[in-house]
Ligand code: SF4
């Protein structure tokens with residue numbers, strides 16, 4: 001090729017990376033420019049490495065753009081990569097894990113002051129709704145405490161959606177149940193918080209949103225509203241519509257998790 005042809009070819013390939021993707025490889029080429037708003041540079045870099053490996057695997061397995069974009073948009077990628085990050089953390093568990101006070105029936109962390117209950121993805125919202133729908137109309141956690149998650153059993157205080165509980169519930173941990181009790185009533189005791197891997201999950205979802213700009217929406221939902229809709233007998237579509245966050249919520253969740261630092 002002469003130099004003019006080289007320049008034209010380079011310009012074409014740059015244009016393709018910048019234009020609308022048509023393959024997973026095109027999406028992968030966009031990743032370096034994607035940002036995880038609110039997550040901070042370190043978490044963004046970790047999330048980018050994880051998402052790069054995820055997309056490389058998708059390319060190797062011949063996933064279509066529609067399949068890969070669907071997994072990213074619904075948050076299946078964020079959940080899986082958040083699990084990978086948590087598993088890595090558990091290889092050398094921090095003190096918050098080895099000295100955790102958490103036990104079944106201890107549910108002060110399921111008293112959801114503020115009403116939102118935390119940020120979850122569409123995959124998690126659908127799964128939680130499906131798990132709780134069969135319990136519609138039964139007594140629920142609000143019979144124990146007015147701000148408790150409806151997924152709770154009001155007698156035993158066990159989570160009735162344990163296998164389907166979202167990442168935020170799997171990530172919350174405490175070395176001091178009494179601090180959790182005080183905080184559930186508006187206190188500010190230390191000892192409880194989210195595992196560091198939670199920020200990775202959020203950052204992957206935020207990166208996915210930026211990556212899919214112009215291709216697909218990447219929503220988030222209020223966990224408490226999903227549980228409430230399911231237990232109150234709303235169908236899944238109505239509940240998801242009512243629980244969908246404003247776009248800003250994901251950035252705020254990333255910023256809060258980054259500020260808290262993780263355990
Ligand atoms: S986070 Fe707190 S309230 Fe929740 S199970 Fe652990 S110790 Fe109990």
Ligand code: SF4
Nearest residue numbers: 110149151152159169
């Ligand atoms: S889904 Fe389960 S673990 Fe999560 S807040 Fe509700 S009752 Fe607690």
